[in-house]
Amino acid sequence: AQKVTQAQTEISVVEKEDVTLDCVYETRDTTYYLFWYKQPPSGELVFLIRRNSFDEQNEISGRYSWNFQKSTSSFNFTITASQVVDSAVYFCALSFSSNTGKLIFGQGTTLQVKP
Amino acid sequence: DAGVTQSPTHLIKTRGQQVTLRCSPKSGHDTVSWYQQALGQGPQFIFQYYEEEERQRGNFPDRFSGHQFPNYSSELNVNALLLGDSALYLCASSTGTGGYGYTFGSGTRLTVV
Numbered sequence: 627a628q629k630v631t632q633a634q635t636e637i638s639v640v641e642k643e644d645v646t647l648d649c650v651y652e653t654r655d656t657t658y659y660l661f662w663y664k665q666p667p668s669g670e671l672v673f674l675i676r677r678n679s680f681d682e683q684n685e686i687s688g689r690y691s692w693n694f695q696k697s698t699s700s701f702n703f704t705i706t707a708s709q710v711v712d713s714a715v716y717f718c719a720l721s722f723s724s725n726t727g728k729l730i731f732g733q734g735t736t737l738q739v740k741p
Numbered sequence: 742d743a744g745v746t747q748s749p750t751h752l753i754k755t756r757g758q759q760v761t762l763r764c765s766p767k768s769g770h771d772t773v774s775w776y777q778q779a780l781g782q783g784p785q786f787i788f789q790y791y792e793e794e795e796r797q798r799g800n801f802p803d804r805f806s807g808h809q810f811p812n813y814s815s816e817l818n819v820n821a822l823l824l825g826d827s828a829l830y831l832c833a834s835s836t837g838t839g840g841y842g843y844t845f846g847s848g849t850r851l852t853v854v
Contacts, residue, residue, distance in 0.1 A: 661842070663845075668847055669831075669847045669848045669850075670744075670745075670845050670846060670847040670848065671784070671831065671833075671845035672845075673842050673843070673845075676842055717783055717784075719783075727789070727797060728774065728786035728789065728797055728799060729774075729776075729786065729833075729843065730786070731783030731784050731785075733781075733782060733783050734781075734783050
């Protein structure tokens, strides 16, 4: 089975708090790609990061960081010092190609950052 | 550089009618994928078009069909609309060979009454 689970439906934090969004995936394939997308109220999905299954190096980009652990099939996303503009729905997705084929999305986590 | 453009932005249709949604991919992209996103859910893959052919299809009935034109733009057609077809329909473009990731449009909000 190929599946992505985001167990957190909604998270509410106060501005400047750190927040981690969890993502657990299931696949038997050895080559796959993991993505995080942000969906603001306007609707479009904004690409945040892609990781392939052979690259477990964690990454930090500004206030964002990602923790990929194949041993636990997790690809978690942390926002440091959250801001009100970070409020959105965040989706984790799985694909078997970097740019073709389908994306399998999780249910999404709604993040609300309060001032 | 224009991103992915979808039209219309909103649409209201009656049960049983047919609807056509349109998508223009990002400049330089030749592959178009369509997704259905019900309220409060993650997007679900409908199908993907490359070189004017349907390359992959998700678990959607034949009422959902599509087309890709020589300029890479695409249409999604849904026949015999059901109330359950009410959703945000997202188009994503990418390059069929090489490239990096997918670019999504803002979607068409379809309401079936």
